[in-house]
Amino acid sequence: MTGDTVGGVWTFVLELAASLLRRGIEVHLAAIGPELSKAQREEANSISGLQWSWRPSKLEWMDNPWSEVCDTGLWLRQLSNEFRPDLVHLNTLSYGDVEFGAPIVQTVHSCVSCWWSAVKQEAPPPRWSYYRRHVTASLLGADFLAAPSYASLCETAGQYPIDITQAAVIHNGLEQSKFAPAPKEPLILSAGRLWDEAKNISLLVEAAGKVEWPVVLAGSGAASSAGTCRLLGAVGRAELREWQAKAAIYVSPAKYEPFGLCVLEAALSGCALVLSDIPSFREIWGDSATFIQPDDGAGLLTALRWLIRDDCSRQAMAERATQRARRYSAERMTDEYLSVYSRARIWRTEEQPCAL
Numbered sequence: 001m002t003g004d005t006v007g008g009v010w011t012f013v014l015e016l017a018a019s020l021l022r023r024g025i026e027v028h029l030a031a032i033g034p035e036l037s038k039a040q041r042e043e044a045n046s047i048s049g050l051q052w053s054w055r056p057s058k059l060e061w062m063d064n065p066w067s068e069v070c071d072t073g074l075w076l077r078q079l080s081n082e083f084r085p086d087l088v089h090l091n092t093l094s095y096g097d098v099e100f101g102a103p104i105v106q107t108v109h110s111c112v113s114c115w116w117s118a119v120k121q122e123a124p125p126p127r128w129s130y131y132r133r134h135v136t137a138s139l140l141g142a143d144f145l146a147a148p149s150y151a152s153l154c155e156t157a158g159q160y161p162i163d164i165t166q167a168a169v170i171h172n173g174l175e176q177s178k179f180a181p182a183p184k185e186p187l188i189l190s191a192g193r194l195w196d197e198a199k200n201i202s203l204l205v206e207a208a209g210k211v212e213w214p215v216v217l218a219g220s221g222a223a224s225s226a227g228t229c230r231l232l233g234a235v236g237r238a239e240l241r242e243w244q245a246k247a248a249i250y251v252s253p254a255k256y257e258p259f260g261l262c263v264l265e266a267a268l269s270g271c272a273l274v275l276s277d278i279p280s281f282r283e284i285w286g287d288s289a290t291f292i293q294p295d296d297g298a299g300l301l302t303a304l305r306w307l308i309r310d311d312c313s314r315q316a317m318a319e320r321a322t323q324r325a326r327r328y329s330a331e332r333m334t335d336e337y338l339s340v341y342s343r344a345r346i347w348r349t350e351e352q353p354c355a356l
Helices: 008-022 038-045 066-083 112-120 126-141 150-159 201-208 237-246 261-268 279-285 297-309 311-325 330-351
Strands: 002-004 028-032 051-055 088-090 104-107 144-147 167-169 185-191 215-218 230-233 247-252 272-276 290-292
Touching (some): 002 008, 002 088, 008 028, 008 038, 008 261, 008 330, 028 066, 038 237, 051 066, 104 330, 112 126, 112 150, 144 150, 150 167, 150 279, 167 330, 185 201, 185 237, 201 215, 201 297, 237 247, 237 261, 247 297, 261 272, 261 279, 261 311, 272 297, 272 311, 297 311
Parallel strands (some): 028 051, 088 104, 104 144, 144 167, 185 247, 215 230, 247 272, 272 290
């Protein structure tokens, strides 16, 4: 299983790997990307039975990554030769066209083309043409595709010539026993890559100085852009869980978010949710969140003031979010991935025989 070390994909691969190990399935996690933080290493090491290795490499969406991506593909094939897996699960948009000698499942967690369409409301500029060709080759090389929401699968299918009959929607899930609300404090929380325009944190920063409660931001980004918000910087998952447990409101005004694991963590921690009205959030959260348009600062301010001042409504919305969040368990996610793994192996055996 591959996983990049940036953002929510790292959370996803650790959750899935830990759940697979509990089922008696051997997992070797190949971590790719910037160096892991101390907290990331500790979390990987805490998973009993997990084998993992890391290679520093640019990811396909970074500037001038291709020589490093190519070298990483060779490294992954070498790992595959040593580990001899029954299946390879890719969690970047590269390496689906590498011959691993085993069926390949590729999860599309996010994509620059989809990002550009959602955030910029236009097609990516020509400088991303090679990226699109590279991603297309990887997606077409995989035996089976997965996406964390129906909305994101549709977005991907709108950008690339994929066969959606060989794709599945598997909502992300978490081990829910790790999350529990603490006594709630008058606190608004948001988390994510603050530098990522898709997260749209500037909308919350603008509202922060106009509401009665403090706003806390967790994630990497420039302090100069945080306004009156308290900026925690990049924090480990354990520390973030502590903030989620005591925050009364969690906000994600994202313009593009294929799933949003931090939102799920906040809901399991008893936060009332204020989310942008985008297809993926509507799909995942239904009527259990307060929705605002991602360009509507006044709407965000109105939603926050309502939840701050109306204790009963805030508590009711928090309870609805927690109830909805219970559908997104690690166990359910693992069951669905095991089904996809079986389908990918059958597909490879019937259509593309190889020695396993």
